[in-house]
Amino acid sequence: MDGAHDMGGAKGFGPVVPEPNEPVFHGDWERRAFALTVAMARPGGWNIDMSRFARENRPPEDYLSKSYFQIWLAGLETLMIERGLVTREEIEAGKVLSPPKPGVTPIAPTEVTPAIRRGGPTEREPKAPAMFAVGETVRMKDIHPVTHTRLPQYVRGHLGTIELNHGCHVFPDTNSLGKGEDPQWLYTVRFDGPELWGKDGDPTLSVSVDAWESYLERV
């Protein structure tokens, strides 16, 4: 979706402000919100693309006024309510008002380190040969899905060069909807600064995105 989360090239946000000696978390609630989000994914039954969509799918003023972990918290609440794990009333009341959903098993302490070390690899066996070759010029499609996509607005319609082929990977656009992994070839596509930002774009700049095959068209 063309939401506030898709920030590449936006103006007016001001300078980057690094924080010297920044802690991993700012306050205990960030620790707990982070851990709850990570620990609920498997019992809750959602994937990373569903999580990302739950965070970004909100009005711009809401996305831009919440801190990072407040967005995580809001996304977690959405995912759990959608699946009947908790109700909106329970979250607002701050207490249990309905029985738990049956068959939901928590991550046991012994599972934590192995699960983090394993992660969630997204590479899959190819079912067809790659359509594009390294070095080929391609155009990013000018599409505007209303659901989750990983095709940023600032590259849509622009010409780039295939630089790397990463094999076939789970396609977020379908996976976020529960419509299957639909693995597709994934490429790093490189763009020149002036191609993206016009004649005043920095000629020493090049930018790449990682793009699934169905984001690309031949030129």
Next chain:
Amino acid sequence: MSDHDHDHHGHHHDHDHSELSETELRVRALESILTEKGYVDPASLDLLIDLYEKKIGPRNGVRVVAKAWTDPAYHARLMKDATAAIAELDYSGRQGEHMVVVENTPEQHNMVVCTLCSCYPHPVLGLPPVWYKSAPYRSRAVSDPRGVLKDFGVTLPDATKIRVWDSTAEIRYLVLPMRPEGTEGWSAEQLAELVTRDSMIGTGLPKQPDGTA
């Protein structure tokens, strides 16, 4: 840090504080609901936090860089298959399943961003800092990277090409900075002292042999 930065920063924190109590209560209540319903085990949450506060952090990436600087065979493996080479040092998993290392040269400086959210190579760098997840960085890294570098006090020669990697998929990028001059004969352990987190994102450079930035 300039006075302007300091004011801006203080303001940001005041803003957070005004909302903290409500958010904090909400998180506490949610954890007790999920625990009571049997969906989470609080001991698992403690372990997760401990992992990300104590074990998974930029010191891991520092070891990768220092080894690449001192061991040509490792450097070659790292550039060919970063996921496998990083796993040799026992770093792997969540948000680092598919790694690519990009090497700075006198001709080209690399910088990593995620314009859509906060993708970052956790096994080697830990969780991302606030600035990396912020709107100023995510918006400007791809259009004005030299301006962003200025915010970090870094100026590159005009002729140096800048290559920005927007992590829009599950490939995670680690920048291999240039080994500082004047470090001939240094051990990996000595070199590790010069590698900063920001130099592995591309918003900074390694420290100089005399310890200055």
